Amino acid sequence: MRYDIAVIGAGVTGSMIARELAKYNLSVVVLEKENDVAMGSSKANSGIVHAGYDARPGTLKARLNVAGCAMMPKVASELGVPYRQNGSLVVAFCDEEMAAVQELYARGRLNGVEHLYVLGREQLFSLEPHLSPAAVGALYAPDAGIVCPYSLTIAAMGNAMDNGVELKRNFPVMSLADRGASFEISSPGETVEAAFVINAAGLYADRVAAMVGDGFFTIRPRRGEYYLFDRSIGNVVRQTVFQAPTAMGKGVLVTPTAHGNLLIGPTAEDIDDKEDKKTTAAGLEKMTLAAAKSVPGLPLNGVITAFTGLRAVGSTGDFIITQSPTHPRLIHAAAIESPGLASSPAIAAYVEAMLQGMGVLTHKRREFNPYRAPIPCPGKMGEDERYSLIAHDPAYGRIVCRCEEISEGEIRDAIRRNPPAADTDGVKRRVRAGMGRCQGGFCLPLVTELLSAELGIPMDQVTKRGPGSEILSGPVK
Ligand SMILES: Cc1cc2nc3c(=O)[nH]c(=O)nc-3n(C[C@H](O)[C@H](O)[C@H](O)COP(=O)(O)OP(=O)(O)OC[C@H]3O[C@@H](n4cnc5c(N)ncnc54)[C@H](O)[C@@H]3O)c2cc1C
Missing domain, CATH: 3.30.9.10 (D-Amino Acid Oxidase, subunit A, domain 2)
Incomplete structure (x- = not known):
C-alpha cells in the first residue's frame, strides 16, 4: 500500500501530527510498534501543561511550549479530554x-x-x-x-482516525529506505510505501534516523x-x-x-x-x-x-524538529522531552507549517470534524441523566469496576471506538477500569471476558499489553 504520509510512532507527538494531517486531502498512516497508542513517554509522565518559563529563551522548546500551553484548552475541549x-x-x-x-x-x-x-x-x-x-x-x-497525557494521545489519534487516518499497530519499523519517489518502510510482517515520512519514534527516533544514515543526533x-x-x-x-x-x-x-x-x-x-x-x-x-x-x-x-516514565533526552538540548539533511521528504520530530506534552499542539502546527512550506499540504478537507465526544460516564452524571442513559442502554447500569464505578457500557465503548482498546491496559487507559484502589483485582476477569466477547477471541488470547502478555495461561477446572 502507498500513502502520501507515514508517521512513525503513536505517542502524543505522532498522534497530534496525525490529527493535524487529517485536515488535508491526503492518505496518512501511523505506524506504531506496540499494541496500542501512548505506550512510550506519553503514557507515564507528570501531565503538566507547563506555562513556558523553564526553557532557555530562543529555543524551540521555549517557543512551542508557550504556544502549546495557549492552544491546549481548546484542543482538550475539542477532544473531550480531562484538562x-x-x-x-x-x-x-x-x-x-x-x-x-x-x-x-x-x-x-x-x-x-x-x-x-x-x-x-x-x-x-x-x-x-x-x-x-x-x-x-x-x-x-x-x-x-x-491534562491526562494518555487520554490526550488516545483522543488525538481517535479523532485523526475518525477523519480518515489509518493506524497500524504492532508495526515496529525495522527498515526505512528512500527509493526516490517514496520511502519503503518495513516491519517484520509488512511493508508500506509513503512519499513523506515523519519520524516521531520517541526514544527510538535516533535509531529510525540512523536507518537512512542520519546520525546527527542521539537520544538517551x-x-x-x-x-x-x-x-x-x-x-x-x-x-x-x-x-x-x-x-x-x-x-x-x-x-x-x-x-x-x-x-x-x-x-x-x-x-x-x-x-x-x-x-x-x-x-x-x-x-x-x-x-x-x-x-x-x-x-x-x-x-x-x-x-x-522514560524521558527521551536528545544530544542537542532542544527539540529536534527538522527535515533530514540528506532525505528532505523525511521530517524528524525527535528529542521531544519535557515540555513535549504541553507543546504537542504547537509541535503539530509547526510540522504542518513545514509540510506546507514543502508544498505537500495543498487541499484542506472541508468535512474535517475536530470534535470527539467523550465516552458517556454514568458515574459522573446527575441522577436524571444517568437513569435515562441506563433506560436507553442497560449496559451503562452494570458496574464492572467498583473502585472507579465504570460500567460495562463504557468498557464496550472503549473496545469499539477509535482507536479500539485491544487489551486490558488499553481499556484501563480509556475508561479507568482497573485504575482505582484495588488496581484491577476485582474487575480484571470481567474486563477480560468483555474483551474476549467483543474481539471474538478466546479468553486465553486476551492480553494485558499485546502479544506475550496473555492474562490466562490455561483452564483450571
Ligand atoms: C518522567 C517524565 C515526566 C514528564 N513530564 C512532562 C510534563 O509534565 N509535561 C510535559 O509537557 N512533558 C512531560 N514529559 C515529556 C512528555 O512525556 C514527552 O515530551 C512526550 O510524551 C513525547 O511524546 P512522543 O510522542 O514524542 O514520544 P513517545 O510517547 O515515546 O512516543 C513514541 C512512540 O513511537 C513508538 N516507536 C518507537 N520506535 C518505533 C518503531 N521503530 N516503529 C514504530 N513505532 C515506534 C513507541 O512505541 C511510542 O509509542 C515528561 C516525560 C517523562 C518521561
Missing part, C-alpha cells in the same frame, strides 16, 4: 532559591509568558496552606494546567519514578507545586492529576537501556523525601501505584 488550568508554583525555601525563582520569572518574560508573578510567603500560603512552613516564596504561573533515556495516591488526598494541593530546578530537570513535584488523584515525582536518572521501566526502592525513597520538602506528612498508605 484543568490549575496554575503552577515554583517554591523557594531559602534566599538562594528565591534568586532562582527571580531568574525563572525573567526567563518566562523573555519567552513571552504573559501571566507570571513572584509571590511572597503570605500570598503563597493563601494559595497553598499545606506547604511546608519552610517555604519563603514562589513563582506563580496561573496559565499552567494539568532518563528515568523518572512516581507515586500515585488515591483520590481521597487529591486536593492536598490545588496548584502544581515544583521546587527550584536543577541541571537534571524541574525537580520533584507534588500535583493533583486531571483525574483528581495526587502525584509525586519524578526522579531523574540517566540510564542506558531504553526499555528499563522498572521502579526502584532507592529511587522511590529519594523521591518521597524530596516531595516531603514541599508538602510534609503525605500519607504513604494512600499510594495506589508506583510507575516509571
